[in-house]
Structures are given as structure tokens and as C-alpha cells.
Amino acid sequence: MRTLAELERIASACVLCPLAETRSRVVFGTGNPKAELMLVGEAPGRREDATGIPFVGQAGMLLDRTLEKVGLRREEIYIANVLKCRPPGNRDPLKEEIDICRPFLDEQIAIIAPRVLAPMGNHAANLFSSKRLSITKAHGTMFSYKGIAVIPIYHPAAILYNRTLEPALVDDFQEIVRFLRSGARAAREADQLSLF
Numbered sequence: 001m002r003t004l005a006e007l008e009r010i011a012s013a014c015v016l017c018p019l020a021e022t023r024s025r026v027v028f029g030t031g032n033p034k035a036e037l038m039l040v041g042e043a044p045g046r047r048e049d050a051t052g053i054p055f056v057g058q059a060g061m062l063l064d065r066t067l068e069k070v071g072l073r074r075e076e077i078y079i080a081n082v083l084k085c086r087p088p089g090n091r092d093p094l095k096e097e098i099d100i101c102r103p104f105l106d107e108q109i110a111i112i113a114p115r116v117l118a119p120m121g122n123h124a125a126n127l128f129s130s131k132r133l134s135i136t137k138a139h140g141t142m143f144s145y146k147g148i149a150v151i152p153i154y155h156p157a158a159i160l161y162n163r164t165l166e167p168a169l170v171d172d173f174q175e176i177v178r179f180l181r182s183g184a185r186a187a188r189e190a191d192q193l194s195l196f
């Protein structure tokens with residue numbers, strides 16, 4: 001298996017889809033390569049495209065505040081996006097782009113082997129479920145993906161548009177922390193709690 005650094009080197013030069021023509025930088029992912037919790041966002045925004053680091057804009061600040069509230073630090077988790085390059089104008093990712101880029105994310109997950117995957121928002125959540133999910137209903141629930149517990153959460157950018165969703169994001173992170181600290185085997189517990 002490749003290392004994360006090797007995979008990042010390959011992704012950084014990727015020109016497999018048209019987003020390579022409009023990006024400034026590939027935003028591969030960041031954090032603890034042995035993280036128990038991996039957050040998966042949708043795609044880089046303007047600030048991320050400029051810096052190469054995921055979640056550094058306003059949504060990132062909100063994410064950091066939420067992590068702090070539940071006793072987590074960025075250094076102990078890993079954050080990546082489904083797409084590694086910014087769609088122009090922050091439009092939604094296209095299915096073709098996701099299909100082409102997804103192997104990078106799958107390999108990141110295989111290398112990191114987290115206990116919990118927390119996809120943020122609809123696009124990310126639907127990568128891990130065979131059924132069509134709506135984040136409004138699926139957030140905070142748990143199901144299994146290749147033996148890893150998946151707990152979808154709202155995308156922090158959605159909270160910026162609708163602040164009434166913020167308590168739900170905090171609650172869902174608290175559930176994630178409870179699960180991580182329970183010491184239970186993730187796959188068994190996720191299978192038992194599977195709602196999908």
C-alpha cells in the first residue's frame with residue numbers, strides 16, 4: 001500500500017478531470033495520518049484553493065469552534081474533501097468529477113483506516129451509502145461502510161446559511177466523540193446500529 005505522502009504527490013500533479021485547468025492548488029487533505037476520526041467535505045472553496053489546506057475559510061472557522069466545543073482538536077483528526085480541486089464559482093461537484101476523483105479518497109480512507117467517517121453534507125454522505133440520503137434526515141445516524149462506522153453530519157457551510165442547524169452539528173459531534181471513547185469495535189457497533 002502507498003503512503004499518504006506518496007498518494008499526495010500523485011494527486012498534486014493530477015490532471016484527470018477538467019478541474020485541473022481552473023484550480024490554483026490541489027487540496028489533498030490534512031491532519032493526523034493515524035486519525036480515528038476522518039471528516040469528508042465536498043470540495044475546496046476559494047480560500048482552500050489558494051492555500052491548499054481544507055476548511056480554512058469561514059466554514060473552517062466554524063468547524064474549528066465546533067471541534068473545540070466537543071473537546072476535539074484538528075491535529076487529532078484527518079480532513080479531506082471528495083474532490084481535491086475547486087469547482088469554478090464553488091458550484092456543486094459533478095457526478096463525473098466525483099467518479100474520476102473518488103479513488104484518491106478511497107485510498108486515503110484505506111491508508112488512514114479511521115474508526116469513524118463523518119461525511120459533511122449530501123454529496124459526501126451519499127458516497128458511502130447505497131441508498132439516496134438526505135442530510136436533513138441522515139445526520140447523526142450511523143451505518144457501516146467497509147467495516148467503518150459512518151456518521152453523516154451537516155456541512156459547516158450549511159450552518160453559515162442557517163444558524164438554527166448549529167446545535168444539531170454540535171450534538172452529532174458529541175455522538176461521534178461518545179462513540180470514539182466507548183472503546184467498542186466500530187464495525188460491530190455500526191452494523192448493530194445500521195439504519196440503512
Ligand code: SF4
Binds near residue numbers: 015016018
Ligand atoms: S478534482 Fe480530482 S480528478 Fe480532478 S484534477 Fe483534481 S485531483 Fe484530479
